[in-house]
Amino acid sequence: MFTTFRGGQSGAWRIVSIAPVKGESLRAVPSLSVVHSEAVALPLLPSQTSWRLAGVASHLRYVERPEKTQLEAAQAGLGRPEASCAALIPIRKSAAWWELTQEERRRIFEEQSHHIAASLQYLPMIARQLYHCRDLGEPFDFLAWFEYAPQNALFFEDLVKVLRATEEWTYVEREVDVRLVREI
Secondary structure, three states: OEEEEEEEOOOOEEEEEEEEEEOOOOOOOOEEEEEEEOOOOOOOOOOOOOEEEEEEEOOOOOOOHHHHHHHHHHOOOOOOOOOOEEEEEEEEEOHHHHHOOHHHHHHHHHHHOOHHHHHHOOOOOEEEEEEEOHHHOOOOOEEEEEEEOHHHHHHHHHHHHHHHOOOHHHHEEEEEEEEEEEOO
């Protein structure tokens, strides 16, 4: 199942801001739609007023069984009515990251950067889903999608600050931070 994020003139989410964290930004557009489908619909012609990012939700990577169990027990589902705020954070890592072995990436991801351990303290306040797109020919390797209630916005800010201060983040060569609110 593919998930396509379409930035454009309409959608269920109003874009509050689009900010480049590292590298090139995305084109400024007012809205975002999120579509889940069996295939990715490509635009017939590139648009000057929109963009499209697609990915696939996959199995958890770099986790050990106890971590997976903890994540599953603590994580909230997407689509909760109170979670009217969201963030889409597309990320592309450097060639140096992908040249590492799976074990070396795991060591940086958790043993040094504590990605899972740090994230657990923000669950279930913040729901999240990672979409993989590296092998789809997309401009990013991952699309990180987060949903949270307005009263948890400061917790989300703290979470991204913590993750961006890790060794793992030094391998990021492009990241864009798109903040959204659900249209009523």
